[in-house]
Every structure is written in C-alpha cells, then in structure tokens.
Amino acid sequence: MPDSEISALAVYLVPFAAIMAFYFWSRSRKESHSAAQLKEATEAGLTEPSSLHPEINPVKCLGAGSCAIACPEGAIGLIKGKAHLINPTVCIGHGACMAACPHGAITLVFGTEKRGMDIPCVNPEFETNVPGIFIAGELGGMGLIRKAATQGSQAMDAIGKLKGSANPLDVVIVGAGPAGLSAGLGALEKNCATSFWNRKARSAAPFTSIRATKLP
Ligand SMILES: Cc1cc2nc3c(=O)[nH]c(=O)nc-3n(C[C@H](O)[C@H](O)[C@H](O)COP(=O)(O)OP(=O)(O)OC[C@H]3O[C@@H](n4cnc5c(N)ncnc54)[C@H](O)[C@@H]3O)c2cc1C
Ligand code: SF4
Numbered sequence: 001m002p003d004s005e006i007s008a009l010a011v012y013l014v015p016f017a018a019i020m021a022f023y024f025w026s027r028s029r030k031e032s033h034s035a036a037q038l039k040e041a042t043e044a045g046l047t048e049p050s051s052l053h054p055e056i057n058p059v060k061c062l063g064a065g066s067c068a069i070a071c072p073e074g075a076i077g078l079i080k081g082k083a084h085l086i087n088p089t090v091c092i093g094h095g096a097c098m099a100a101c102p103h104g105a106i107t108l109v110f111g112t113e114k115r116g117m118d119i120p121c122v123n124p125e126f127e128t129n130v131p132g133i134f135i136a137g138e139l140g141g142m143g144l145i146r147k148a149a150t151q152g153s154q155a156m157d158a159i160g161k162l163k164g165s166a167n168p169l170d171v172v173i174v175g176a177g178p179a180g181l182s183a184g185l186g187a188l189e190k191n192c193a194t195s196f197w198n199r200k201a202r203s204a205a206p207f208t209s210i211r212a213t214k215l216p
Contacts, residue, residue: 027078030068034077038086049085051138052093052108056083060105070100125158126151134159137179145178152179156186169193 041047054067054076063081075091076083083105085091098106119141126134134155137148159171170192173180180198187194 027065030065031078031080034068034079034084034086037074037077038079038084041087041089046087046089049088049091049093052095052110053088053091054083054085054095054097054106055109056085057105057107058082060103061101062103062105064102066100066102067097067106070096072096126155127158132162136183137175137177139175139179148177148179149182152182152184153186155179156183156190159183160186160190160192169195171195172197175199 056067061082063078063083065078065083067083068077073087073090073092075085075087076097077086078084079086083097083101093108095108098108120128120135120139122128122135122140126136126140128135136151136155140151156171164170171183171187171194173183173187173194174197176184176196176198180196184194184196
C-alpha cells in the first residue's frame with residue numbers, strides 16, 4: 001500500500017481507535033462503579049426493593065445502558081454488559097428504565113423471588129390480627145393515592161370507636177403518605193392525642209432516621 005494511502009487511513013483510524021478506547025475505558029469505569037454499588041447494597045442488606053421495581057431479562061438485555069441513563073435514582077446499572085438493579089432500595093418504581101429499554105428487556109413487578117408478595121391480613125376496618133394495629137394504603141396491597149387516603153380515613157374512623165386506654169397517646173401513625181396523612185387529619189378531627197412518625201426521605205438507614213411530630 002502506498003505511503004499516501006496509509007497516512008490517509010491513519011487520519012481516520014487513529015481518531016476512531018481513540019474514540020473506541022475512550023468508550024471502553026468509560027464503560028469499564030461505570031461497570032466497576034455499578035459492581036461496587038451492588039456490593040455495598042448487598043453487604044448492607046439493602047437488597048429488596050420496597051414495591052414496584054424492574055425485572056431484567058438477561059437474555060433480552062444487550063447492554064445498551066439506556067435504562068441506567070434514564071434512571072434518575074441511580075438504582076440501575078450495567079455489570080458485565082447486563083443491566084442490574086444495583087441499588088434496589090432506592091428504586092421507586094416509576095418505570096423510566098422500562099420505557100428507555102430498546103429491547104423490551106425490562107418489566108415492572110411487585111414481589112421478589114426472595115420475598116414473594118406478602119400482603120397483610122386485615123379485616124374490613126383495616127385492623128390486623130394484632131388488635132389495635134391497623135394497616136392502610138400501599139402496605140396493604142396495591143394502592144393508589146385516593147384509595148390509600150380513603151383507607152387511612154376509614155381506619156381512623158374504626159380507631160375512633162375503640163375504647164381508650166391508660167396510654168397517654170391515642171394513636172401512633174407510622175408513615176406520612178396519603179394513608180398516614182389522611183389518618184392524621186381524622187385523628188385531629190377526633191381530637192386524638194397522636195404521635196406522627198415518618199422515615200426521613202431517601203435515608204440509607206431507614207429505621208434510624210425518624211422524626212416525630214406531635215399533633216396539637
Ligand atoms: C412512581 C410512582 C407513580 C405513581 N403515580 C400514581 C398516580 O399517578 N396516581 C395514583 O393514584 N397513585 C400513584 N402511585 C401510587 C401512590 O403513590 C401510592 O399508592 C400511595 O402513595 C400510597 O400511599 P401510602 O400512604 O399507603 O404509602 P406511601 O405514599 O408509600 O407512604 C408511606 C410513608 O411511610 C414512610 N415510611 C416507610 N417506612 C417507614 C418506617 N419504617 N418508619 C416511618 N416511616 C416509614 C415513607 O417514607 C412514606 O412517607 C404512584 C407510585 C409511584 C411509585
Ligand atoms: S423503576 Fe425508576 S427508580 Fe426503579 S430502576 Fe427503573 S427508572 Fe430507576
């Protein structure tokens with residue numbers, strides 16, 4: 001091959017090789033970061049997504065990585081060319097990853113292989129088999145905002161009919177979502193002495209960062 005052709009080829013090949021090298025280097029860095037995230041979450045026992053989450057079909061996944069780019073929570077990443085839920089407890093189930101996947105490799109599911117889909121047993125007034133403990137909203141199954149709020153209010157109506165005790169508090173509400181807030185409004189209406197607890201949003205230690213507010 002004449003020298004002039006070799007130099008013309010090099011003009012194209014050298015930048016191409018540089019771009020490819022940069023691409024593989026950056027991808028390998030991201031994959032190492034994802035693997036480290038997954039390891040950290042596994043060691044901390046944070047392996048179970050709380051609700052709706054992506055299930056990735058490894059056969060269909062071709063490692064495009066669009067799910068990881070689409071996920072605003074940093075919950076999904078690539079490891080060895082396949083998508084993984086690397087930070088399961090921060091996934092909030094909005095399905096941006098599913099919409100972004102060009103190969104239809106992601107579906108949104110509720111239960112997990114380990115946890116199944118446990119739904120608490122409650123009576124029509126939302127009282128569990130532990131007397132005095134009520135469950136309303138998402139925790140009782142698949143919820144919607146309106147449904148959760150209605151259930152919270154109905155549970156509080158049932159609580160309002162219970163006989164008082166020597167406890168200085170009438171009600172302790174755990175969780176300030178639609179169900180909890182609606183129950184709280186019901187408690188205010190009934191003039192119950194109430195303690196309101198909510199996990200600090202996006203805490204890595206869900207059971208330690210709690211703030212409490214006592215309603216007047
Ligand atoms: C991405 C997404 C989009 C949705 N879009 C819609 C929609 O368009 N329309 C609709 O009707 N529904 C929608 N939903 C469903 C809706 O958000 C839920 O059904 C609803 O929020 C359930 O209300 P909840 O009060 O039962 O639970 P949550 O809203 O989940 O509230 C529970 C609260 O409890 C707190 N908590 C959890 N554990 C603890 C603990 N150990 N101690 C103290 N506090 C704790 C949490 O921080 C949270 O604030 C959507 C859900 C998601 C994830
Ligand atoms: S469902 Fe939402 S939060 Fe969960 S991995 Fe997909 S994009 Fe991220």
